[in-house]
Amino acid sequence: MLPPFRPWMPLLLCLVAGAATLASQAPAAPSIDDLINLQRVGAPAISPDGRHVAFTVREANWDENAYETEIWLGDASTGTSRQLTNARQSSLQPAWSPDGSALAFVSDRDGKRQIYRIAMAGGEAEKVTSADEGVNAFAWSPTGKQIAFTMTDPIPDAVKEHERRWGDIRIEDQDQRYAHLHVLDVDTRATRALTKGSFVVGRFDWSPDGTYLAFDHRLTSDPSDGGSADISIVNVETGERDVVVVQDGPDSNPRWSPDGRQIAFESAMGKPFFYFQNSVIAVVAPGSPAVRSLTDAFDEDPSLLAWTPAGIAFAATQRTWSYLFTLDPATRKIDRHAVADEWIGGSFSLTQDGATAAFVGSGPSSFPDIYIAPVATMAARKVSDSGAQIASWPAHRREVLRWKSQDGAEIEGVLHKPADFEAGRRYPLLVVIHGGPTGVSRPVPYSSSGYYPIDAFLAKGAVVLEPNYRGSAGYGEAFRSLNVRNLGVGDAWDVLSGIDALVAQGIVDRDRVGSMGWSQGGYISAFLATRHSDRFKAISVGAGISDWMTYYVNTDIHPFTRQYLKATPWDDPKIYADTSPMTYIKQASAPTLIQHGENDARVPIPNAFQLYQGLRDQNVPVRLSVFKGFGHGLTKPKANRGAMQQNLDWFTNYIWGQPGGGPGL
Numbered sequence: 001m002l003p004p005f006r007p008w009m010p011l012l013l014c015l016v017a018g019a020a021t022l023a024s025q026a027p028a029a030p031s032i033d034d035l036i037n038l039q040r041v042g043a044p045a046i047s048p049d050g051r052h053v054a055f056t057v058r059e060a061n062w063d064e065n066a067y068e069t070e071i072w073l074g075d076a077s078t079g080t081s082r083q084l085t086n087a088r089q090s091s092l093q094p095a096w097s098p099d100g101s102a103l104a105f106v107s108d109r110d111g112k113r114q115i116y117r118i119a120m121a122g123g124e125a126e127k128v129t130s131a132d133e134g135v136n137a138f139a140w141s142p143t144g145k146q147i148a149f150t151m152t153d154p155i156p157d158a159v160k161e162h163e164r165r166w167g168d169i170r171i172e173d174q175d176q177r178y179a180h181l182h183v184l185d186v187d188t189r190a191t192r193a194l195t196k197g198s199f200v201v202g203r204f205d206w207s208p209d210g211t212y213l214a215f216d217h218r219l220t221s222d223p224s225d226g227g228s229a230d231i232s233i234v235n236v237e238t239g240e241r242d243v244v245v246v247q248d249g250p251d252s253n254p255r256w257s258p259d260g261r262q263i264a265f266e267s268a269m270g271k272p273f274f275y276f277q278n279s280v281i282a283v284v285a286p287g288s289p290a291v292r293s294l295t296d297a298f299d300e301d302p303s304l305l306a307w308t309p310a311g312i313a314f315a316a317t318q319r320t321w322s323y324l325f326t327l328d329p330a331t332r333k334i335d336r337h338a339v340a341d342e343w344i345g346g347s348f349s350l351t352q353d354g355a356t357a358a359f360v361g362s363g364p365s366s367f368p369d370i371y372i373a374p375v376a377t378m379a380a381r382k383v384s385d386s387g388a389q390i391a392s393w394p395a396h397r398r399e400v401l402r403w404k405s406q407d408g409a410e411i412e413g414v415l416h417k418p419a420d421f422e423a424g425r426r427y428p429l430l431v432v433i434h435g436g437p438t439g440v441s442r443p444v445p446y447s448s449s450g451y452y453p454i455d456a457f458l459a460k461g462a463v464v465l466e467p468n469y470r471g472s473a474g475y476g477e478a479f480r481s482l483n484v485r486n487l488g489v490g491d492a493w494d495v496l497s498g499i500d501a502l503v504a505q506g507i508v509d510r511d512r513v514g515s516m517g518w519s520q521g522g523y524i525s526a527f528l529a530t531r532h533s534d535r536f537k538a539i540s541v542g543a544g545i546s547d548w549m550t551y552y553v554n555t556d557i558h559p560f561t562r563q564y565l566k567a568t569p570w571d572d573p574k575i576y577a578d579t580s581p582m583t584y585i586k587q588a589s590a591p592t593l594i595q596h597g598e599n600d601a602r603v604p605i606p607n608a609f610q611l612y613q614g615l616r617d618q619n620v621p622v623r624l625s626v627f628k629g630f631g632h633g634l635t636k637p638k639a640n641r642g643a644m645q646q647n648l649d650w651f652t653n654y655i656w657g658q659p660g661g662g663p664g665l
Contacts, residue, residue, distance in 0.1 A: 029455070035644070038059075042055065042057075042058065046349045051076050051077065056091075065637060072084055085107070091105050101119065106138065112133070129149065142209065152178070177221070179201050183236060194239055205255050205256055206256070212235055213234050217231075218250075223602075230251055231265055245291060255304055262329075264307050265281070266281060275564065276484060280302070281314060303316060305349075308351075310326060311328050312327040313327075320442050322343075322442075347359055361380060364444075365395075369386050390446050394418070398415070400412055405497045413468055417458070426509040434466065436519070438472065440472050485565055516539065519543050522543050522545070526581040530588045538590060538593075539590045540651070546611035548561060550604075556601040591654050595625045595643055600630070645660075
């Protein structure tokens with residue numbers, strides 16, 4: 001089991017000493033630091049015999065201002081777990097040797113990410129690679145005698161010479177660095193490169209006989225080149241490479257069939273608008289040009305896991321839930337494997353025969369934990385105890401509700417209610433909008449971390465709505481397409497109609513409503529702050545788009561805008577204007593907090609300055625908080641503390657009329 005969270009120890013002592021006094025009091029609400037300090041599990045890797053699972057546990061290290069991850073080991077027979085690694089920095093990507101005698105993982109404890117191996121019989125972890133640029137990902141060979149890994153190529157000598165003579169000058173779309181496959185001999189530690197050339201290797205898989213590696217590769221590491229991904233195989237002994245799949249759109253994540261004759265992979269099948277159209281699981285036989293799609297009838301994006309004797313395993317979201325599925329490649333029949341209908345399963349790991357799975361599981365009242373289950377019954381056994389961390393905290397409630405949007409589209413959302421919710425009372429409402437747009441909000445307790453302190457809002461007596469607006473994952477391709485050439489406009493309909501539904505139900509005070517979101521959620525909040533400003537007491541825009549042309553020419557994923565708006569700014573300036581918050585800046589009135597990473601490549605910071613200056617010119621109360629050194633996400637605990645405290649203070653001020661004490665407000 002995970003140990004009790006250390007900062008709670010004084011509280012636990014107080015609870016023992018004063019149990020009689022505290023028994024009649026409501027549970028204490030957690031602070032923002034408590035939320036950030038929650039240990040969170042992930043990356044389960046089931047042992048070959050299905051009896052154990054290695055997994056990661058992430059926690060905040062405030063002294064180093066970093067999130068650090070260690071590897072734990074869970075036992076299916078006892079339902080308990082213990083910590084396996086304990087070193088400076090992090091240990092990640094646990095993977096069992098085929099015979100189960102050792103566990104390999106990646107760690108940056110010595111500076112660069114290297115592969116380490118630890119014998120399950122006991123002893124210390126030993127470093128087995130010394131890759132110059134560090135290891136990206138790795139996989140054991142079927143015999144356990146080799147490990148394949150990817151590594152970014154060293155900086156070319158020509159580039160070093162240019163920097164020596166001319167300084168650090170970047171030529172856009174040139175001077176690319178590539179990543180390639182390498183293979184390590186486990187006994188001798190000798191390594192050799194398997195691929196070379198002007199491409200970037202992504203995910204890969206060993207053939208069952210260990211002769212070949214199948215891998216996906218794209219032109220560059222630039223996210224805009226994601227659609228160029230194709231599939232190749234390489235002979236491990238000779239390095240001879242054959243391209244297996246070449247077609248428009250991304251083809252990625254190859255997985256060999258158990259007999260080694262076919263490869264399954266995720267594919268857009270040449271669809272031109274793969275950002276919102278369904279991907280499929282397809283198969284191909286090396287040496288044959290024929291590619292067959294197997295999941296056309298499955299109306300969502302399948303995430304391919306493995307091809308086992310039991311079938312092709314994949315994971316997928318369905319509405320707010322997510323499950324494990326098995327596809328019969330012969331009949332194309334798909335079976336769902338679920339612990340419960342209202343269940344969120346993820347990060348699945350299967351034994352080679354496909355009979356047993358380990359996964360992260362949660363639900364409306366279950367904090368994410370690690371489980372092991374036979375796939376046939378999904379009678380899950382919990383082997384971690386992360387939920388113990390929140391046992392003494394208020395038991396807020398979550399429910400999934402539906403409403404009709406302005407154009408009749410059915411929208412779902414997650415409504416969070418405080419533990420002491422009273423029917424018939426009208427509450428302040430805070431809307432938290434997910435990113436993506438193909439993200440999805442799920443009903444999980446104490447899920448707030450990073451940007452928006454949902455649980456602190458609940459403790460103050462608000463209800464919180466997380467709308468799965470049009471474009472969200474889990475509702476099929478037609479739903480994901482509803483905001484094509486309708487970004488912001490239709491999204492706003494979905495948010496506003498959700499607010500109206502809660503007002504009509506007598507739950508929400510329409511005069512005390514705020515909205516916030518990050519990335520695409522920040523864009524929608526910016527749209528609400530300008531075009532629908534009169535509906536809100538306050539807004540928070542996190543890493544949001546303010547002008548689609550500004551975004552398009554600065555972002556690292558230009559195809560995203562071209563696909564959703566089906567035009568460039570030069571082709572159709574009107575659609576870019578109609579869907580841009582800045583077009584409606586003169587209508588803005590709601591006090592707006594803007595938060596943005598200084599080095600954001602996905603939504604570059606000119607978007608933040610544009611919205612900030614526009615609101616200032618309209619004399620709207622506005623604050624711009626620039627998080628120095630960060631990109632599109634805030635990845636350190638102190639930055640997360642600052643962002644959440646700023647949002648708590650901003651809405652405390654404008655929704656409750658109370659002063660806050662956070663940074664910069």
